[in-house]
Amino acid sequence: MSDATTPLRRAEADVPFPVSGPCERASIAPYCQRVRMMMSEERFAHVLRVAALAETIAIANDFDRGERRATSLAAVLHDVARDLPVERLMELAPPEHAMEREHPLALHGRAGRAIAIAWGVTDGRGLDAIEQHVCGPRPGERVAMAVYIADVSEPGRGVNGDVRELAMRDLDRAYRRALANKVRYLRSHGKTVHPRTLKVHEALEDQPT
Numbered sequence: 001m002s003d004a005t006t007p008l009r010r011a012e013a014d015v016p017f018p019v020s021g022p023c024e025r026a027s028i029a030p031y032c033q034r035v036r037m038m039m040s041e042e043r044f045a046h047v048l049r050v051a052a053l054a055e056t057i058a059i060a061n062d063f064d065r066g067e068r069r070a071t072s073l074a075a076v077l078h079d080v081a082r083d084l085p086v087e088r089l090m091e092l093a094p095p096e097h098a099m100e101r102e103h104p105l106a107l108h109g110r111a112g113r114a115i116a117i118a119w120g121v122t123d124g125r126g127l128d129a130i131e132q133h134v135c136g137p138r139p140g141e142r143v144a145m146a147v148y149i150a151d152v153s154e155p156g157r158g159v160n161g162d163v164r165e166l167a168m169r170d171l172d173r174a175y176r177r178a179l180a181n182k183v184r185y186l187r188s189h190g191k192t193v194h195p196r197t198l199k200v201h202e203a204l205e206d207q208p209t
């Protein structure tokens with residue numbers, strides 16, 4: 001597993017990637033290479049699909065150049081901490097309340113943000129997107145919403161195809177639907193909903209999905 005805290009070197013970008021998307025570009029490929037070393041092949045395949053879809057969503061919603069770059073890079077990095085051992089997650093992102101202590105996997109967004117910073121990422125929109133992909137971003141944060149939607153609706157998930165389609169024409173509504181689906185799924189499986197997710201969901205509950 002790669003050292004999560006050393007700066008990225010461009011020389012790490014020497015292996016081509018099998019699907020089209022942001023990882024084909026020289027400015028993003030070094031991050032893809034580093035991410036690839038930190039997770040299983042299956043999870044990396046998920047990351048590639050999320051990155052390709054997030055970029056498509058960004059283009060469909062007329063994101064400007066800066067937003068597009070932030071979206072693509074955040075999508076590549078969103079699960080960078082997902083396979084780290086619990087102790088490392090806790091070091092990078094100390095739990096803030098009981099729910100996070102009981103479910104340390106919920107820390108992988110905040111831990112991912114810490115790794116992205118260590119790797120030289122500075123765009124706050126991208127960093128927020130990495131952190132918030134676990135619990136759901138605040139409405140209106142377009143970069144984070146695109147990454148969140150891409151994460152829950154990439155084709156490999158086999159669910160949320162309608163959310164993926166809706167995101168091409170109505171990002172806000174697609175996000176509300178994605179979040180509502182997540183909350184419904186967690187509740188129906190008796191799982192704890194993160195307090196931040198609940199807060200965002202309740203704020204959006206009376207709007208159409």
Ligand SMILES: [Fe+2]
Pocket residue numbers: 078079082108133134
């Ligand atoms: Fe994740």
Ligand SMILES: [Fe+2]
Pocket residue numbers: 046050078079151
């Ligand atoms: Fe993911």
